[in-house]
Amino acid sequence: MRVRTSPSAGLLAALAMTTAGLGAVSGCGNGEASEDGDAEARAQRARRVAAAWDGSEAATAWRAGFHPMGDVIRLPRGGLRSTADAQAFRDHRFVLEGKLPAASPKEGRVVWAKGGSLNRPLVGAEEAYKTLSRGRAGGQPHLTVTGAELGETSVATSRGPAVVPAWLFHLKGYDSPLKQAAVLPSELPRPPIRRADGVPGYPLDRLVEVSGDGRSVTVVALHGFCDDGPVVDVLETRGSVVLSAFVKSPEYTGNCTKQAKMQQVTVEPDRPVGDRVLLDAHTGRPVPYKPPHGPSPSWR
Template identity: 60%
Template sequence: MSIRTSRSVSLLAGIALAGAGLGAVSGCGSQKATAGGTNVLTDRARQVAEAWDGSTAAAAWRAGYHPMGETVQLPQGGLHSPADLQAYEDQSFLLRGELPVTWPKNGQVTWATGKPLTQRVMGADESYKNLASTRVNRKPHLTVTEVKLGEMRVATSRGPATVPAWLFTLHGYATPLKQAAVIPSTPPRSPISPARDIPGLPLDRLIQIAADGRSVTVVALHGVCDDGPAVDVLETSGSIVLSASVKDRKNKGNCTKQAKLQQVTVKLKHPVDDRVLLDALTGQPVPYKGLNGISPSGS
């Protein structure tokens, strides 16, 4: 049996609301509010698209290295057993041998078209710490027998890229576990400020862009007393703006100020390509975080 996964843990049933803008999900009343018959979230999405399209921020985003897919790849064929999967999720690794103490300061990120990008390379020690907990000798665990610098393919905002990667040889596996070694570019400053005092919620994260680019899966917040999240989309030639809100509440008794995280897949009219995927409420690119900390069902 082979196990394929992104590192994930079970999601708690509810998380306390905190921070500006989250208080809107109290579960009390519809969050699809309108003003003068015009959906304020739709107006906000247009403003975000107009601010980003053709901006220096959009140009900087397209010129950078922004991972939009997993930067850790399991050995070919996946993990061998549920025990190994549990060890990976628990970050239970045991290092046998020495980590490399020298490596290139910078590395090249290359795409099929366009100029390569030079980015800082993280050290083997830093990379290993990202994989492994400080606690060792726990059962079950994965044993690392060798670490060396190589390369891997990563999905990015500019399409698939080849990047330097640390290759971790695991005991019992013919191919290594890979972790991207280059540091992502700093996101550009948004040309539009976050929205204030309008209905809606910021998106938690981007999970996946479909292979054909015609849909994206994000994690959205919703309340315990509503009918779930809704994510609307506005597409332009330069951007894709997602507006998250919650569906109308039914009579579900007393409401509490809690929120749940739920995966939502949004279909697009055209492939993502190099368009910037934006959150209407924050005015920022939707961050890619994968399934880290999110149950596969997203419930």
């Protein structure tokens, strides 16, 4: 298993932290090192999480459900045409000109590329538009929606790529639509193990992506301004991939500001992730996916 870290401009923004929260994340100014005892405690926790999930009802429910692990919105073919349009999209500024379909089927079918399908409740066009615009009333700059129709899109899921029903929103000035998945994800299963108590480390902020071949996983981890950066350990079993996040021992021994920053960390499991459950050792839950254009409905 290999690990890579990669800071980015968007991820290096400082976050306000409480004194207790920062101490747990960074260890700034306390000179504490990541000793063998901490490493063993983290390893034991990861093993407990894997043992609790492997073969559990929660794991069965997870594998049977529809859980998006990639963006549920696809931009028009070729992307947005200007900086202003991109800003409008990021700010959820839309104006509706025209009518949206008032009726739609109650259910839609999710079809996986590797086989299998599942019927899930369908979100109406008006509700989907409200999610897209987040209820904001236009402003400048904005994108103009002239209508919508029901179609299909592809979504990365915990069971691999799937084709799902989607609302195709037509934008003024674009030849192809903006697509938004129209089916509701399955309910998250109740985890078979509680959140860690007193175990070194901290929760991962979010999953960024699992590569198409399943051989690399990129997550966002927190660390302090005075430590040597985040580390993510990996424990692999037949049924799960457990990620344990912590920080490298700080060399800095002076005063440290009560802030933390986020950094992408890419790990490469020894085997492709496949349909194994990707778990956060600290929370005992599946690592939450949060796409750049808003939270996936799986993680509300």
